[in-house]
Amino acid sequence: MKFDLLKTDAATQARAGVVHTDHGAIETPIFMPVGTLGTVKGVHQRELKEEVNPDIILANTYHLYLRPGTDILEKAGGLHQFMNWDRPILTDSGGYQVYSLSANRKIKEEGVKFKSHIDGSYHFFTPERAMDIQRSIGADIIMAFDECTPYPCEYNYARRSMHMTHRWLKRCIEHFNNTPDRYGFKQTLFPIIQGSTYKDLRVQSAEFVANCDLPANAIGGLSVGEPAEEMYAMTEVVTAVLPNEKPRYLMGVGTPINLLENVALGVDMFDCVMPTRNGRNGMIFTANGSINIKNKKWEADFSPLDDAGYAWVDTEYSKSYVRHLFTVNEMLGRQICTIHNLAFYLWLMREARKHILAGDFATWKEKMVKQMDNRL
Structure with missing residues (x-):
């Protein structure tokens, strides 16, 4: 993956750029429609291409792992072939489900045990397993496995969770680097910054992630109930630390106004x-x-x-x-x-x-x- 930063606005931190992938170019800033289960709900792929015309869409690792399962996706030749989509795809690692399925999961250092919302069966995600599943899905951009903390979140919990997310990131990077790309095109790993709404934790996390020197950086753990002003403040703290030459993805945001305010703070990619x-x-x-x-x-x-x-x-x-x-x-x-x-x-x-x-x-x-x- 390659990123060309074309221009930064003189009065704000807003940026215009191009992310290059093997499935095509992504002009930024960009909004990625969410196709959790390999479909943007209620929209045919032809309508999606011709009317909405997104450069990239998003799918979800946890849900695709449950249904249709990696065996079917591999037999189909990956998600692109399965859903007949020839543009870039990004997959969330399942980290958001660590947050959203809080009543049906148990977190420990090795990984997260989930209880399926479909049939009550138990499944165990480790950072390594999240990489393997996303390799099988075949997304162009795959996300590191992390814990998305709730809001409000007690400081000590946010700090412990952040450090565990960092340890999981190291494991994701190692496993990703030791596994091959699938289906004849390159996949790229994005790390995720956490730290809740605490400025010092966000700075620590942004510095840690930036030092990992991956091709892009993502900001997680926002748009989970905090006031918009808190979201903007944390985004501003993080973008001040992150390198300019790499794209920035703010996960799960948001309203049209949220998007514009965060574009002004230097964010390039969004989904919601x-x-x-x-x-x-x-x-x-x-x-x-x-x-x-x-x-x-x-x-x-x-x-x-x-x-x-x-x-x-x-x-x-x-x-x-x-x-x-x-x-x-x-x-x-x-x-x-x-x-x-x-x-x-x-x-x-x-x-x-x-x-x-x-x-x-x-x-x-x-x-x-x-x-x-x-x-x-």
Whole structure:
């Protein structure tokens, strides 16, 4: 993997660059749609490519390990072949499940014992096993195994967890370096910075991860319930430590405003379930604020879903019709809102990139944040 940093905004830390992988180039800043189970929910791959047009998508190691399992993925020739996707893929290592499945897991130095949310069976993930599974899945970018701590998190627990994540990272690196790439293309390992919302821990973790000298760096353990101001503060602390010549990935973030604020702090890559999950629940994001399409106020509004036309669904369907689809529990409504939201998120990142390259990102960002901070 190679990263070309093209420009840094003079008034902020926002950056425009290109990440080169064997499955294609990723222009940054970028939002990665989440395809946890090898599919972005409710969206055909053709629609994903033609309407949303992301440079990269994300899938989840834990869920793909459970279903369909690595045997099927290997027989298919890897996830790219299995789901018919020819662009880059990133896989989360399962570290987020250490956080989200807290009632069904037990952590120890060797690894994490999970109780499957599907059938109650037990499974054990070690850093080495997480590397092996991701090799089998065949993602272009694979994540180190870590513990994502909750918020709030007591200082001593956050410190112990951070040091264990660092030890696990060493094991991930060693095992990754001693195993071959699969399916004829190169895979790249990203390390993850932890430390909860404690500045000194975040600095320690960022320094440790930077010294590992991997091709990119990720920031984990944020967007887990902390106030947005805490997220921004921790991101700013970390990006001040990380090397400029490598891409930075902020995991699991966030709202459109979160994305722009973190782009301004020097983050290059994002993922979040929000545009798809909120879309399935009738919330759409626009440049002028968010809309709950299920509200009665849209019942007789026959204007287009979004005049801006980020995807074909925006001008093909009216607000009234999409509201009707939700009222009658028709899955098409959820699909329309999902496609709109994803297309809007990708548009927002590409507009940010244009303004970084043009040199007026700070002014544009402030205007966009004010516009989007509304409920319509």
